[in-house]
Amino acid sequence: MQIEQMQSGNRWEELSDYQNMVDERTIEPDFYVDNAPDAIFIPNPKGETKTTQIFDRDPFLFDYENEVEPILQVLVGKSIEHARIEVIEEYEARMLGLHKKKFLQLKEAELMETQRLEEARGRKNDEIDRRNLQMRTAKNQIINTEKKMIARDFAKGFLSSFKKDTLQILVDLGTLRKPVDLSVGFTYEPQLYNQVQADWQTHKDHHQQMDLILEDTMGQIQSQHKQAMVKELNKRQDRKKEEMRKKREEEEEKRKRKERREALREKKRLQLLQDQILREVVHSNKQEEYTPKMKIYDVRDPQQTDDGIVLIGGFIGELIITFTCLHDYILSNPQHQNFFFSADTVEGYLTDLLTNDELGFPDQICAINLKRDPNEGGRELPPEHVARSARDPANIADFGLQFLFEVQRDLVLQPEVIEVIYKALCKMALKKQRDPIEPPVMADDLPEDKKEEVTEAINKAKAENAQIADENAKIAKIKQKVLIKADDRHYDVGNEKALIKLNNVREAAAENVLSARTGNSNPPADPSSPAQ
Structure with missing residues (x-):
């Protein structure tokens, strides 16, 4: 009966309870189905097979119709549940696609609006540049026109007295001089000047060549002398570095020997202190496990x-x-x-x-x-x-x-x-x-x-x-x-005791002692005695 109701209940109807509705986009689908627990498997008992008389309408007899109904309900209910889950997933995929499409459309619209604004801004900047260029061009034209006007007025004023002093200008230019004076001035004097200049340049070249020869010779001598001085200086510096290196090595060797001797003395002192603590403190006391009933004192507690x-x-x-x-x-x-x-x-x-x-x-x-x-x-x-x-x-x-x-x-x-x-x-x-x-x-x-x-x-x-x-x-x-x-509190520091907390106690083992001078290992004769 339940299966028939689920198969026939496919009519669509609008819901009117809007107050109790929740947006399905904020709800995740629940894939959990509350089913009855699985039946416990009980194997057939082993033994002899016997027959039993079964009467009609026996209440303990297996009834197929009654027994198969819950199994069919579970199978069909499970199939319908999976179908409902698939429908929910398809609906969510479709809604996700619509949301993505709407988001892409909005993104494209915003991108187009951004491009339009950028192009409008570019056109505005181009218009500003064009107007500025026009203004500069007009200004340059006005300046050139003013210059032309000034040049024309200056030329008119300069040529207004041309006819009055033309002859004097020709005399000044030398066009009305005598041929002899003109030949001396234009032929002899330039040749003489050129000859004197050529002789003076030749003498100057000879001096320059001599100076170059002397400069090359002195430069070679100076280079050889400088190389010899640098070589000698390098030898002295190498000798000095070698002496300083040897000195540092000797000082380092002395420092290492001193440190090894101090380390051996400290090791010996610690060994003696450890032996004394083990002999006078640890071996003379008893070991107890901590319990909450013990009292806890602070360091330098007078009531300790x-x-x-x-x-x-x-x-x-x-x-x-x-x-x-x-x-x-x-x-x-x-x-x-x-x-x-x-x-x-x-x-x-x-x-x-x-x-x-x-x-x-x-x-x-x-x-x-x-x-x-x-x-x-x-x-x-x-x-x-x-x-x-x-x-x-x-x-x-x-x-x-x-x-x-x-x-x-x-x-x-x-x-x-x-x-x-x-x-x-x-x-x-x-x-x-x-x-x-x-x-x-x-x-x-x-x-x-x-x-x-x-x-x-x-x-x-x-x-x-x-x-x-x-x-x-x-x-x-x-x-x-x-x-x-x-x-x-007043604590008597003179009677202060050393407090030692030991988590693990073991006997000290004999160790080899490294010599600070020779570097050899010299074990002591008696393992229980400290190294000498």
Whole structure:
């Protein structure tokens, strides 16, 4: 029946529910079809084959019509589902083609408009250049016309007296002179001048040839002398460089021998120190595994005993280093670039960690020792102000923690992480306990409906008091672990002990010692004794 309805329901009709419609371009098709799980294959049992009498209309008999109907529904439904997916993909491909065609048309229109504007701009520039050329041409024509007018006026003024002084001009030009004077002036004198000039030029050429011969001779002599001087100078420089090279080699050899001797002395000193540490410190002490029940002391802690471990900065310094490394590791992933610890997150983590009875952290495991009390004025400051005062290196009383703050730039300790940790610790140390709620009193003359309300209020108050009691117990436990105190510590440096942390201890092996003078390997006679 379901198959017939799906085959006959192909009529197209317009949908009217526009408010609940969604743009299909923003929806990705869902190719997942929720089908029933596959049947579990059960193999036929092995054994003897026997026959069984089957009666008509037996309810346990296999009915083909009933059994084949779900299989056909699954097959036909699957085929129709695949057909629907193909129709959706074809429709999306067609819509994508229309969108691409529309985009290309819009792109072509914009390109044509851009070309039209560029051509209009080019025509405008050409028109501007043509107008400028016309203006320059007209200006040049006006200038040439003015020059012609000036030249014509000057010529008229110059030739106006031509008839009056023509004879004098001819006399001045020499056209009316005597033939003898003309022959002397035009024939004899030029020949004499040319002969004198030729003799003087010949004498000058002889002098120039002599100067060139002398210059070539002196140039050759000077070149030979210069080559000899350069050759001698090069020999002296090579000799000087050779002497300096030998001197540098000798000094380098002396420096290397000195370094080898110092290295051997340092190696011997370190070997002796290592043997002394192994003999007097390591072998005379016992090895213990760390547990959270051990106390953690800072370097140069006056209260230090042998019941714990010593770390630079104590428990707070270890928290700063651990959270800084954890923050750097999280930020190394590009997906977590905006991650940062908050004071509430760190407070919740430290509260769960320190109040865990299974770990058993000792009391005052996290003590913030300050040189001056942040509440000296008598008023209680908020945790943010106390945290700011506690982070001041001049106010830190612990030696190792103060040293960590001095070299935090070298250790790449992030100030933001330190600020978050101190805010969380100050909030934990300054957290106050809540007072219990006073439950209402049940009066005898109250009506029944009022009694029910009062009873409900009493039960609610008891539940809240129980919750407040748990929170106060947790706060009291936290205050035993975390506290802020003013303690200007004085440490006896004269009785200071060397603290050594050993992760792996092994016996020292005998090593060959390289001679600083000869370069030979001379092993010591006794492997347990240091090299001499």
